[in-house]
Amino acid sequence: MCSPVYLMVVSFPLTSTHAAQCRYALGMEDGTIPDSDITASSAWSDSTEAKHGRLSTGAGDGAWCPLGAVFPSASEYLQVDLRSLHFLALVGTQGRHADGHGQEFARSYRLRYSRDGRSWITWKDRWGQEVVSGNKNTYDVVLKDLGPPIVARYVRFYPLADRVMSVCLRVELYGCLWNDGLLAYTAPVGHVMHLSGSPVYLNDSTYDGSTEAGVQFGGLGQLVDGVLGGDDFTETKELRVWPGYDYLGWSREALGQGSVQIEFHFQKTRSFHTMQVHSNNRHTQGVRVFRKVECQFKPGLLLPWSSPPLLLAIPLEDLKDPSSRPISIPLGGRPAQILRCQFTFADRWLLISEISFYSGTPRVDPWIHNLFSETVDITGVDNTGVDITGVDITGHDSSNTAILIGCLVGIILLLLAVIAVILWRQYWKKILGKVRRKDFQHDFQNGCYILTFTVDKGFPSPTEEPPPYPGAPPYPALSPPSVPHYAEADIVSLQGVSGNNTYAVPALSSPSPTAADCSPLPDLPRQCLVFKEKLGEGQFGEVHLCEIESPQDLPNLEFPFNVRKGRPLLVAVKILRPDASKNARNDFLKEGKILSRLKDPNIIRLLGVCVSSEPLCMVTEYMECGDLNQYLSHRLCFSLPLSYPALISMASQIASGMKFLSSLNFVHRDLATRNCLRPIKIADFGMSRNLYAGDYYRIQGRAVLPIRWMAWECILMGKFTTASDVWAFGVTLWEMLSVCQEQPYSSLTDEQVIDNAGEFFRDHGRQVYLSRPDICPQGLYELMLSCWNRDCKLRPSFAHIHSFLTEDAMNMVNV
Incomplete structure (x- = not known):
């Protein structure tokens, strides 16, 4: 053994x-x-x-x-x-x-x-x-x-x-x-799980081989279709399919043995470095990642199995997180044409979504190389670029002792940081206990309202202090402990090249073990970008339309859409100004990591970055058909209005994209038709374009806010959440049903819009809602009103909105 x-x-x-x-x-x-x-x-x-x-x-x-x-x-x-x-x-x-x-x-x-x-x-x-x-x-x-x-x-x-x-x-x-070279895999037929009386079908429904005596053989199916299952295996990425569709799963009890054997047949003998297995770990429902795997290698069809087999185990302490995750299994470069692996159950169920193989010469990812090229001596790297074993900062070979010292120093620094945070929180608790009043100020770095506190004794009544601006709501009475304002929340907010806050990501600084931002960003050669025209600019940079003449020559470039060989690829390039501050530069890099995680058909995709030299660039998809606001308003101008079903279909796609964002706890903060491109993809370019300057309220000549799309708690308290994105979606849906013929609250000045937010806060029934568009059925308008509920907890989720638009709203007619 x-x-x-x-x-x-x-x-x-x-x-x-x-x-x-x-x-x-x-x-x-x-x-x-x-x-x-x-x-x-x-x-x-x-x-x-x-x-x-x-x-x-x-x-x-x-x-x-x-x-x-x-x-x-x-x-x-x-x-x-x-x-x-x-x-x-x-x-x-x-x-x-x-x-x-x-x-x-x-x-x-x-x-x-x-x-x-x-x-x-x-x-x-x-x-x-x-x-x-x-x-x-x-x-x-x-x-x-x-x-x-x-x-x-x-x-x-x-x-x-x-x-x-x-x-x-x-x-x-x-x-x-088909670089894997995989011809077929053989595996037991998947089983049916029963949860609360409902069946969850964990079969390989797209397998194109044969089935006999409970075993599938001679074909390929969902284990190699490129679709990764999510954390909740009952939810699927495809519409109208059954729960469990994204996974192939087996019950230890139904299988009658403690392991699952899968055999892989390849075109020819290959040298295998790594196998990746994307496995579910919903241990609260009896599903865990396999406890160990034993693999055998057969160099040729007529050759015997090589020995000894390779046995690998996973430490159980790594399996407490219920998230699904890809598991990298080093195969040591062993040659094989047939590979047989035995996956041992760690619980009652084993669910696998995808299996892929890596073979070839070792390489170091360009992103890692750019970060460490002058100070790190990397040895022992397999083809995944993960196993970095030698850190050399002195010009000599590193050792285990140096690694141990580095780890200890890191632990000490982490403990000091924790102590500092604890002391800081205790200090602010004392400060908040002496709060005299809230005062509205503007956070120009983050581009949003935040609440600040002035120290004094006692709590005045709401009418003792004048409001912060004429007509604003009076200050509410406070009592400790106070609700933390947005700047205190555990949220990363980014200024962004365009001058807007694109995504606010809760707890980004402490990602889970499976966070997708662990992977390096694709680094593109700057010389491949050919400038075409300037699309817009913001406080910290510009957005350019560029062309990549030979995209097929860039193997690390991801393509989210169809590209023909020999055809140039149009892309949008965000460029950070060379004189941007250090904070803006850090925000730019963070934004790139955040955008790299967003892989959804209805979200604009990050294709790559240029960070090896100045200026820093992010390369994203470019949609030649323009944004939804211009599309709808121009069609009406030429007497070509869209049908109600077409509008609902597009709204459903926006809701689908926002459902994906909310599933990752991402907050967009500027959802509007100007930031929805065609075909429907949610983006963030609206603020950078002069065309939409009138949609933003400028504060003292610097920060700008889309107040007509913002929830009342965003305007008054700087509180941005998924629920405030739901509010903005309701306004976006109103825009679409109004065919983008006017601004939201077009009869109100910017100051009156802010006053209206105060009416929502006071909740005396004097707040003004957007009126029902002519072509909007009453049932759909009621959905909008629910998006604008004063209590953010009572607003619908994007999952509910998406379901409503795809199932109910399409059948409605205006009466």
Whole structure:
């Protein structure tokens, strides 16, 4: 029996083929895929043969057109050979290009794929549907996200029809190389968990292999689809799927043994450095990360298992946090074509969402290298860049003694910091016990109102002191202990390049062991950015539109949207002024780390940073269609108003993005239509644009606040929370249903808006609400009113709002 090796639980990118990063056009349109790799079951003629089935091209007669009828047999197909295994996340189809002389297109189709050219699999979506919606005309390109994605070398398109008719087809495939080289995995069938009488299905529903005697074999499924399950395994990232969908799980009792065996088959022998297993740890419901894992290695199909096996264990003290987490398992560079791992139960249930493998030469992440290039001698680094074992600050080899001394010094400094915090809190408790009154001041560094305290004896009545400005609400009577104001809360607030507070993140300074900001930010070479135009500027920097000419040459750049090979990529670049203060610089770096954690379809994505030299830059997505405010107002100007369902659909996407932010305890603080880009992605550029200068209230020439979107407690107490974001969402929804034709509270001056916040505070029934827009049903207006509830605890959650908009509001009509 070999000795156990203890693991370190780390957080770094789970798989190099995550669907969000893997959306390159593979070469039908631009010719990267040669004619010889495009075949078909038949063709009308030489001018409509398979090689003409390329998206957005018009060679020959403008498409592939099968000779035989596709109804009712549906046996005609267009086949693409990608020469090697690829991860496919997206497909595109188009009808025939015939200069308007033909109307041949496929209204629907099926997909079949193969990894070896012998065994063919019919693609099904997450709900078991085989038929894919196709085209409605000959010219529009229809893109279909593949959920689940496909791992294949060969792909076939089978056009369908509901009657005898001619069809023609042009196609494109989007994805990237399947770097894992994994052909199939074998695992026991997942089990059903019963929670409070409700079933939670933990089966591998997208597995494309065979099942026999309770074992799945010969295929791939949800363990390699790039989707990571969350902390609560009953919640899913896909809509309309069953609880437990994101995980494959086994019950120790149902399995009848103390471990789960999973076997992985690869194309060829590889040298394995690391295996990552994303596992759930909801121990309050009997789910824990595996206690240990034992792996065996088989260098070839006809070779015996190498010995001894590799045994690795996880210390139980690391498993108290109920968060799901990726676990890095060092495999020591052992060669194998078949890998068999035995995962031992640590509780009644074991749930795994994703497994990926790393192989190759060791490397040090550029972010780490930039931080330590002059003072650190890094040795013993595996390919994950995590195991840093040698710190050299003197020019000599480091030792265990030096590491121990460094740890002790760090512990001592931490204890001193804790003592200082305790003394500071005790000091302020004494100060607060002698509070005379609250006085409104402006925190110009954070750009928001905060409350400060003046020391004196006794507590006056509310009417003893004049209000801070004409018409403001009188000071409320105070009694110790006082509620801490925003500046005292355990929240990191960032000024941001644009001069706004983008995200306030509770407890960012003490992240959980699985916090995603542990991973380094992707560092992009500055020379790849080509300046196009200036989009806006703020107090500490500017926002530029730039172009990356060859994005495919940047392997560490993440792509959240479709990019074709050879096409430039437009990006928005936030640039910090070289003369910015040290605090602004630190805020900039913190903001980058925060934005790197935000990976959601409805949140603007950080693509990379430039921090190796001045000026510091952040590179984010750029949405060419502009913001929602301009889109809605311009459509109305040209008599093209959107339908009610279209508006609700966009509102639902905003709510979905805010639901994601709130799940991470992120507070946006400037939600409005100006900060929602199209297609819907929540951003923060609004304050930097002169176009929206009138939406912000300027305080004494410096700080600016979006008071017309702010909850009363934000204006009066500087208290920003998810509940205040809910208030702002209600105003944003009002904007959308008003088609962005006027500012909120357009009949009130800025000072009167602040006065109205005071009326909410006093709660004497004199507060003014935004009126119901003409096209807004009463039920939806009641949702808005609930967002503006005086008691922040009674405002709905974004999860409730999203559910309401997707299920109830869509069916409402105005009466």
